[in-house]
Amino acid sequence: MRLLSSLYYSLRSPSSLSPKSINRSSLSFFHSTSLSLFMAPAFEDKTGASPENFSTDDVSHKSKVTVVGSGNWGSVAAKLIASNALKLNSFHDEVRMWVFEETLSSGEKLTDVINQTNENVKYLPGIKLGRNVVADPDLENAVRDANMLVFVTPHQFMEGICKSLVGKVRGDVEAISLIKGMEVKKEGPCMISTLISEQLGINCCVLMGANIANEIAVEKFSEATVGYRDNREIAEKWVQLFSTPYFMVTAVQDVEGVELCGTLKNVVAIAAGFVDGLEMGNNTKAAIMRIGLREMRAFSKLLFSSVKDSTFFESCGVADLITTCLGGRNRKVAEAFAKNGGKRSFDDLEAEMLQGQKLQGVSTAREVDEVLSHRGWLELFPLFATVHEICIGRLPPSAIVEHSERKPRLSLVEGSAQYY
Numbered sequence: 001m002r003l004l005s006s007l008y009y010s011l012r013s014p015s016s017l018s019p020k021s022i023n024r025s026s027l028s029f030f031h032s033t034s035l036s037l038f039m040a041p042a043f044e045d046k047t048g049a050s051p052e053n054f055s056t057d058d059v060s061h062k063s064k065v066t067v068v069g070s071g072n073w074g075s076v077a078a079k080l081i082a083s084n085a086l087k088l089n090s091f092h093d094e095v096r097m098w099v100f101e102e103t104l105s106s107g108e109k110l111t112d113v114i115n116q117t118n119e120n121v122k123y124l125p126g127i128k129l130g131r132n133v134v135a136d137p138d139l140e141n142a143v144r145d146a147n148m149l150v151f152v153t154p155h156q157f158m159e160g161i162c163k164s165l166v167g168k169v170r171g172d173v174e175a176i177s178l179i180k181g182m183e184v185k186k187e188g189p190c191m192i193s194t195l196i197s198e199q200l201g202i203n204c205c206v207l208m209g210a211n212i213a214n215e216i217a218v219e220k221f222s223e224a225t226v227g228y229r230d231n232r233e234i235a236e237k238w239v240q241l242f243s244t245p246y247f248m249v250t251a252v253q254d255v256e257g258v259e260l261c262g263t264l265k266n267v268v269a270i271a272a273g274f275v276d277g278l279e280m281g282n283n284t285k286a287a288i289m290r291i292g293l294r295e296m297r298a299f300s301k302l303l304f305s306s307v308k309d310s311t312f313f314e315s316c317g318v319a320d321l322i323t324t325c326l327g328g329r330n331r332k333v334a335e336a337f338a339k340n341g342g343k344r345s346f347d348d349l350e351a352e353m354l355q356g357q358k359l360q361g362v363s364t365a366r367e368v369d370e371v372l373s374h375r376g377w378l379e380l381f382p383l384f385a386t387v388h389e390i391c392i393g394r395l396p397p398s399a400i401v402e403h404s405e406r407k408p409r410l411s412l413v414e415g416s417a418q419y420y
């Protein structure tokens with residue numbers, strides 16, 4: 001990990017690059033589109049702060065963070081944030097985490113168990129979250145004092161959560177969404193960060209990346225990308241809040257690009273799972289990933305011409321696609337679906353295999369398909385369309401290869417779709 005960290009610094013930090021060893025064009029390659037914002041927490045370490053003595057007094061000037069969500073990734077996000085909140089002066093020690101309350105098989109409430117054991121025994125067993133994490137089942141209470149809100153729930157619950165938060169959050173609150181997914185409304189597709197911004201009237205950045213939560217929970221090295229619209233200072237603050245030596249965060253000015261990467265890779269992961277279930281091999285899986293990446297970029301650029309190509313080379317792009325297609329939950333459940341010849345539904349398999357955790361890829365495939373049908377783009381996106389058809393049982397899993405490459409290829413010239 002130390003090697004990776006120094007490599008990261010040498011790539012990201014202009015001061016560590018010798019002018020003799022690197023030319024101007026390669027420098028601009030690293031710095032033209034992405035902003036290196038990793039900040040060593042040592043700059044503003046709290047003296048004497050530790051889980052044993054974290055305080056809640058004299059904090060009026062400090063940012064107070066609430067994590068809305070406490071699933072697998074939500075719990076890891078709370079752990080990352082809690083460790084930095086204890087170290088950094090500009091943050092209040094306590095990190096509140098809203099828990100969608102449930103009763104465990106032991107008869108205890110999940111929130112009580114988290115607060116007693118400091119572990120989310122259902123969604124992240126075996127990992128201490130940090131004693132400054134306070135689980136709270138009351139959504140309104142959890143967000144009341146926060147001026148930094150981290151949204152991290154399965155995307156299908158966000159519309160209801162936003163509705164119940166209208167008028168309940170502080171006027172000066174900043175938000176970030178870690179949620180990979182989108183909604184489709186009558187007016188068209190709506191990214192989750194837009195839903196949050198529009199319903200609550202607040203600014204919302206995004207954080208996406210190659211981030212399998214269980215690996216970050218045990219502090220294995222990974223990277224992430226913050227997407228921001230126009231306020232670089234806020235992006236810096238989010239980067240600071242999440243960055244640790246094992247979690248390297250970079251910010252890019254491309255909210256839609258970052259969020260669409262995180263959202264669409266889940267559809268490709270379902271396709272990769274079908275390939276695995278049918279034992280088609282690595283070359284086929286690589287082909288599906290390449291076609292999927294091409295469709296991700298084309299779809300993103302058709303929806304938002306501002307989306308940058310460079311975003312697809314950040315952690316949120318190709319890196320997330322790779323990790324998801326190798327080790328994610330969408331891949332795993334889609335593999336089981338294909339092994340069963342499509343005879344057991346995704347809902348069944350999800351409930352059995354994930355025990356409360358939620359897949360995003362199947363519903364995202366449906367949402368993407370709605371957009372494609374509505375806009376007359378189905379022919380342009382054979383892989384996305386085929387994944388949806390297989391998920392709903394209209395095509396067999398084997399169609400993933402037969403159908404994904406049978407139609408005209410799509411190329412993008414200056415943001416518009418063209419055949420080649």
Ligand SMILES: NC(=O)c1ccc[n+]([C@@H]2O[C@H](COP(=O)([O-])OP(=O)(O)OC[C@H]3O[C@@H](n4cnc5c(N)ncnc54)[C@H](O)[C@@H]3O)[C@@H](O)[C@H]2O)c1
Nearest residue numbers: 070071072073074100152153154157179180212213357358
């Ligand atoms: N788990 C990962 O490795 C990972 C990594 C990066 C991003 N993400 C993304 O983060 C988001 C959240 O994923 P996660 O892994 O934290 O969650 P998860 O899959 O573990 O989902 C379970 C969560 O949903 C909650 N829930 C169930 N019913 C609910 C309801 N009706 N209303 C509100 N909440 C309800 C549960 O209490 C639990 O907290 C998703 O968009 C996912 O794609 C996940």
Ligand SMILES: O=P(O)(O)OC[C@H](O)CO
Nearest residue numbers: 209210211212328329330
């Ligand atoms: O387990 P998945 O398929 O939901 O993917 C998890 C993360 O999004 C990987 O970055």
